[in-house]
Amino acid sequence: xxxxxxxxxxxxxxxxxxxxxxxxxxxxxxxxxxxxxxxxxxxxxxxxxxxxxxxxxxxxxxxxxxxxxxxxxxxxxxxxxxxxxxxxxxxxxxxxxxxxxxxxxxxxxxxxxxxxxxxxxxxxxxxxxxxxxxxxxxxxxxxxxxxxxxxxxxxxxxxxxxxxxxxxxxxxxxxxxxxxx
Amino acid sequence: xxxxxxxxxxxxxxxxxxxxxxxxxxxxxxxxxxxxxxxxxxxxxxxxxxxxxxxxxxxxxxxxxxxxxxxxxxxxxxxxxxxxxxxxxxxxxxxxxxxxxxxxxxxxxxxxxxxxxxxxxxxxxxxxxxxxxxxxxxxxxxxxxxxxxxxxxxxxxxxxxxxxxxxxxxxxxxxxxxxxxxxxxxxxxxxxxxxxxxxxxxxxxxxxxxxxxxxxxxxxxxxxxxxxxxxxxxxxxxxxxxxxxxxxxxxxxxxxxxxxxxxxxxxxxxxxxxxxxxxxxxxxxxxxxxxxxxxxxxxxxxxxxxxxxxx
Numbered sequence: 001x002x003x004x005x006x007x008x009x010x011x012x013x014x015x016x017x018x019x020x021x022x023x024x025x026x027x028x029x030x031x032x033x034x035x036x037x038x039x040x041x042x043x044x045x046x047x048x049x050x051x052x053x054x055x056x057x058x059x060x061x062x063x064x065x066x067x068x069x070x071x072x073x074x075x076x077x078x079x080x081x082x083x084x085x086x087x088x089x090x091x092x093x094x095x096x097x098x099x100x101x102x103x104x105x106x107x108x109x110x111x112x113x114x115x116x117x118x119x120x121x122x123x124x125x126x127x128x129x130x131x132x133x134x135x136x137x138x139x140x141x142x143x144x145x146x147x148x149x150x151x152x153x154x155x156x157x158x159x160x161x162x163x164x165x166x167x168x169x170x171x172x173x174x175x176x177x178x179x180x181x
Numbered sequence: 182x183x184x185x186x187x188x189x190x191x192x193x194x195x196x197x198x199x200x201x202x203x204x205x206x207x208x209x210x211x212x213x214x215x216x217x218x219x220x221x222x223x224x225x226x227x228x229x230x231x232x233x234x235x236x237x238x239x240x241x242x243x244x245x246x247x248x249x250x251x252x253x254x255x256x257x258x259x260x261x262x263x264x265x266x267x268x269x270x271x272x273x274x275x276x277x278x279x280x281x282x283x284x285x286x287x288x289x290x291x292x293x294x295x296x297x298x299x300x301x302x303x304x305x306x307x308x309x310x311x312x313x314x315x316x317x318x319x320x321x322x323x324x325x326x327x328x329x330x331x332x333x334x335x336x337x338x339x340x341x342x343x344x345x346x347x348x349x350x351x352x353x354x355x356x357x358x359x360x361x362x363x364x365x366x367x368x369x370x371x372x373x374x375x376x377x378x379x380x381x382x383x384x385x386x387x388x389x390x391x392x393x394x395x396x397x398x399x400x401x402x403x404x405x406x407x408x409x410x411x412x413x414x415x416x417x418x419x420x421x422x423x424x425x426x427x428x429x430x431x432x433x434x435x436x437x438x439x440x441x442x443x444x445x446x447x448x449x450x451x452x453x454x455x456x457x458x459x460x461x462x463x464x465x466x467x468x469x470x471x472x473x474x475x476x477x478x479x480x481x482x483x484x485x486x487x488x489x490x491x492x
Contacts, residue, residue: 069211070225071223071224071225075225076486076489077491082185082208082483082487083208084208086211087214092219119220120218120220120221120223121218121219121220122219
């Protein structure tokens with residue numbers, strides 16, 4: 001197994017900053033917008049965006065964490081965990097401009113489930129998608145992100161992991177390749 | 182990663198481990214969130230078909246199961262003994278196998294015979310959920326009762342729970358005793374001598390015949406109904422006398438030096454085992470129990486559905 005750093009902590013910070021400015025550009029004062037992070041790892045991106053937007057623009061964006069376990073399309077088909085993480089949505093999304101965020105966009109199936117799960121909290125006026133890492137050419141469904149931190153071309157046997165300072169001690173994105181490919 | 186229940190069916194609390202119960206509780210926490218959303222439904226079980234077989238009358242349990250199944254997006258068929266071939270002489274296994282040949286994955290059954298669910302699980306190829314088998318067990322009721330205690334008091338372990346009333350004819354009592362003990366609570370049963378089975382003490386349960394003593398001991402009082410329909414003889418002189426000795430009133434509660442939680446599995450006989458002002462007070466969590474019932478049943482059905490053979 002060899003690993004390659006895709007974003008080091010400096011580049012990571014620049015990317016997050018850029019994504020925040022893009023959001024500020026499109027959502028002005030966020031008065032009718034909400035950022036929803038997909039559990040388990042998307043919430044770190046949602047929280048970071050909230051923090052940086054507060055710092056850059058002085059705006060406190062409404063954020064939530066959404067679990068999609070019960071909306072998956074692979075129940076009884078894979079060994080994915082049965083038990084959901086917490087859903088922390090203390091608002092309904094009726095009429096809101098929702099920004100769904102996740103760390104890695106891969107097959108698109110999680111996002112598909114995320115769209116359905118979001119709609120159980122009301123009918124949003126729009127939903128946009130942000131991915132810190134977009135694994136290109138690997139989609140199973142016709143889903144593309146509106147905001148992308150970095151695009152990565154990785155084959156199926158490779159893995160992309162996003163580490164966060166608050167849980168993993170460092171901000172970084174790594175590509176893991178298996179040697180005998 | 183995919184650590185599910187240790188049991189393949191929910192036949193009784195007796196067959197569950199403490200870890201199973203905690204798993205059901207954690208899953209129910211999520212479903213409780215789901216049923217409080219604007220859209221109270223998830224698509225998880227859209228390819229699962231469930232038959233609800235009620236060989237004995239039930240209103241709230243049947244309704245609660247049906248609602249739980251529908252909120253999980255399962256397809257359901259209902260069957261009541263009154264309108265069935267059972268009256269024409271068909272056996273239980275035949276009845277159920279006939280239903281299963283219509284491709285049903287799970288059976289929720291209430292039956293007047295103790296052990297009916299266990300029997301069925303050995304003879305038919307479907308996940309079985311016991312919704313009450315005679316005077317034996319009513320596992321989902323015990324799960325929702327202990328879940329409601331956990332919700333109100335933070336945890337079940339170390340709590341003192343008194344089950345008061347007709348213990349002898351109550352499947353709720355037996356399932357509750359097993360669940361409470363597995364979760365580390367202390368259990369007492371209280372009622373007239375005639376309504377407490379002789380071997381109760383062998384279950385490690387305290388036995389008390391004085392209502393006031395039981396109440397001053399406990400943190401939670403679970404009041405049971407007198408099951409007149411199961412009583413073949415008179416176990417006490419009159420309902421009035423029972424009420425005088427075992428009826429829970431506001432006055433008795435106010436005279437305790439602490440505030441206890443009052444539970445009732447329903448249906449309530451107001452003015453018999455519990456007065457209206459107690460049933461409607463803040464100390465009573467009777468309606469929370471009903472709400473939690475749907476979340477608990479969603480959790481049980483979801484976790485068992487995960488064990489149906491892979492698609």
